[in-house]
Amino acid sequence: MDKKQNFKEALEAHAAMIFKIATAYTHSRDDRNDLIQEIHTQLWRSLDSFKGQSALSTWVYRVAMNVSLYHVKVTRRKAFTVPLNDHLHDRSDELSDQEDPWFVLKNQLDQLNLLDKALMILYLEDKSYEEIAAIMGITTSNVGTRLNRIRERIRQRIQKNQ
């Protein structure tokens, strides 16, 4: 199978995940599309280095996470001029109030630091601790400890807001 075909398959299989990660890490539609484009470019560039030592999905997640983290770090220097709920324009149900579960989730994710946010996204993606550890390059026990702390923090914040 040629590189183009591999790339196309990897993109198609993970398009929804890439879109959600990009949405979670950005604050405007243009920024999100730039990030998706950057993830695609990096996937294409580094496809040759994928030797099948991990699952294709693990590798795609890793690239998507890495690119998102770099991207956020760079764009953070620019002033945000787009409101937080800009993404709500993309929602099919057009919910725009703060009761929208996606708004609540996005708000909670935005309060985490970059690594915790990445861990939480992978947890939300239903990845096992072992897979998260492989994607983020930390130990499984570290994943468990950090995720417990993150979930507890989010739980407390949600309760406080209710």
Add this chain to the structure above:
Amino acid sequence: MEIDDLKRAWATGPVNKEPYAYMRTDPVPNRFKSVLNRIRIPELVGSAICLLGAAWIVWQFETLETSLLQAAGIATTSLLIALPALSVLSVLQFQVPHAGEPYTIALQIFLQQHKTFRRLQRVNLFLCYPLLVATVVLLSGYFQSRSTVVSPFFWTLAFSLGYLFLLFSSRQVSRRYNRSLREIESLLQEVSR
């Protein structure tokens, strides 16, 4: 709202309505690479100048009459080759983190490369002092051959000015490089906080 609700919110989260509409083919600027180039380019330009200097001394070697001047010529040439070699080695060992590498590992690799870079730069700076001495001796030979009086004033002035220049330029370069390296480090480091 509970964690499970957040999971459901994620699962039913936003969906892409424009499949691959924004797939472009133009290269995306790489911040890491551009910051690294701020170190790479001056180092490579400096290396080229050193090598040109070494080539010029080799070409003019026959004009060096005394054994002192010849020794200075050999020392200067050797140092003008060693310095760019170390310089090129120190910048080429920096690799842009691979997108397929886990982020935390990329940070560890960068910190290791940073440490090696600083060590090689320190050796480079140390070698600049013997280069200064050898160059001043060599220059005295060229002045002598042009019937210029090589007085104690020449030696004092040459060494003082050379030392001050070296001190000032090494500080400036070190400050500039550290700023670029800190920028890269902060690009990587925030995630591990």
